[in-house]
Amino acid sequence: GEDVEQSLFLSVREGDSSVINCTYTDSSSTYLYWYKQEPGAGLQLLTYIFSNMDMKQDQRLTVLLNKKDKHLSLRIADTQTGDSAIYFCAELGSGGYQKVTFGTGTKLQVIP
């Protein structure tokens, strides 16, 4: 079945760039997503990329997709303490329904 993997933890200093990585197994993924979960809350969509794109930039966020290696990354420029959260990678597979598979989440800690 589909699998999405992420490292569990990342720590960066305020003002530095953060790069969160993700690998997935479903070669027929159509959309890949990054969700953000703040403490005590549900997930919120941060950004997404269509599978025929290599890169998407949205203000401080840059998403890179290497479809050959099935690797997705999220770069946050000028990381702020408010960026501290858990970030989930997810992919929309080719199942009989709109099946989205989530990774385990990467907890980003921003040190002031």
Add this chain to the structure above:
Amino acid sequence: IAGITQAPTSQILAAGRRMTLRCTQDMRHNAMYWYRQDLGLGLRLIHYSNTAGTTGKGEVPDGYSVSRANTDDFPLTLASAVPSQTSVYFCASSEQGNNEQFFGPGTRLTVL
């Protein structure tokens, strides 16, 4: 305010008891989902519904049931709770297209 709500916010339950977690959305989304979130395991899909009147099993359906009598409501029932069902439960909904999922605030369930 448009969105997705869940009730209760948290619950402590004795093993063997029956419990229904409620989920309501007012965005007229066709698809709805129930996930559980456990440390180190990310989000796992329990059940889903593509449209009112239909439901399907996700990755971890055992011990849970759902119904979808109308578009807005998607309750999750634990017929006889067990301690391994202690978790945070998230309901989500989505529409077709890029399948962005909108999440509720979650229900923290503890089964003793």
